[in-house]
Amino acid sequence: MPTAIAVTSADLVLPPNDHQTPTAAVLPSPDDQSLEAALADMTVLLEQHGYVIALYPASLPVAHQRRLHTIRAMLESDRIALLKLDLPPLGVAVVVRQMRQLSVCDFSAGVVASAARLLSHYVYAGALLGSVAKLDRVPVSLKAHAKSWVPGSQFGVMANPRPQLVKVGTGELQGPEFGTQLVVANGQLQSEWVTGTLAPAWRVQQVQESVLPAESPRWWGTARVIEFAAFLPDISVLYQLVSSVRREVCSWCGIQLIGDRCGFCSAPLPAADLPGHGSGVRSPGTPVHQGS
Template identity: 80%
Template structure:
């Protein structure tokens, strides 16, 4: 069985791109599921899949995040990875689907969990906003705040991989990927055509696909009058090559294979090798 991928909201589970991509398990809010039921469900997942990689946005309510850690503590399991992501909701959904795609490949659970940090660098997540007065997750200058009060103002905002904000209509453009991507577009209460008619051609995306707007997006961006977007690598063979090309290490704490500088399961940093002492 492939490593189980779990999420904290059903709208973070995008439709699969092929018949092999498994779905993701849902880890409900504490108000929707008693603790004993949450523990039982997680235990079944661990028994069936061996390992569980749970991904959730950094904007997740504190009570929900505490529930995830409580379940792992009750089970006293080192087979549950809790990955907190700083991406906007649609970007989280994209990354979740990529890990779902890779979960059927020959990567161990430790490599799969630590691959989330690597693949996040290749997700260009942003939004078109009609106001930035309540945007607190991307740096906004005083001039932009002032201009957002002008009727008809629109802003292009990039949250990942590097924050950027431009005022639409000034000739400025968001820095896009220098590799082939597909663009996922989720419309809120905005009828602007800027994302599809300006951004997509400028970024030379290969395909534009509409998606429902995640429920957490208006709060994340500070307004419901938005269009969220995320450009991503759609080809599983490229995703596989990216992950496979990184040197694998062994976690010094839990002993699982990983890539990068931190274990996705126990969060222990990679210990650098001891320097070789010269002989006299």
């Protein structure tokens, strides 16, 4: 069985791109599930899959984050990875789907877990906002704050891989320099800018529509939002990215990893073992065949 991928809400589980991509397990909040039931569910996942990789946004309420760590501590398991992603909710959902794709490849659980940070570099996550007055996750100038009070103003904002903010009609958001698809989720904002202007400018190969994650209005500071994320959809390209990074062995828990930090125990790779090319981030190249 493939390594289990888990999330903290059902709206972080995007439809699969193919028939091979498995779904993700949902780990409910303490308000929705008792600790006893949560422990039982995690035990079943471990028995069925061997390893569990749980991904959640950095904006997840503290009580829910504590629940995840409590489960891992009470089960005394080193086979549960808890990965906090500093991405907008739709960006998290994109990485979750990519992790689901990788989970059926011939990578070890440790390599899949540590691949989340690598994949995040290639997700262009942003939103079209009707106001930036309450936006606190991307730097906003006083001038932009003032413009947000002008009726009809709209702002294009990028949170990843680097912060950007432009007033629609006066600037452009810098997009990826490689082939991507775009997923779009509409909130309480009416506009064709994302699909009619941004998508052609970024030369995206396909546009997908999705449901806006429940956490998105809080993350962006407004319900007047259209969230989007450009991503690498091809499993052969994802496989090539991950397989091209040198693999190491965690000196603390002994699991295999890529990059500079273990996905399961969070131990950093000793400085002497760090590869000379740093994080291993590279431009996507010619696709190769994935493993079985």
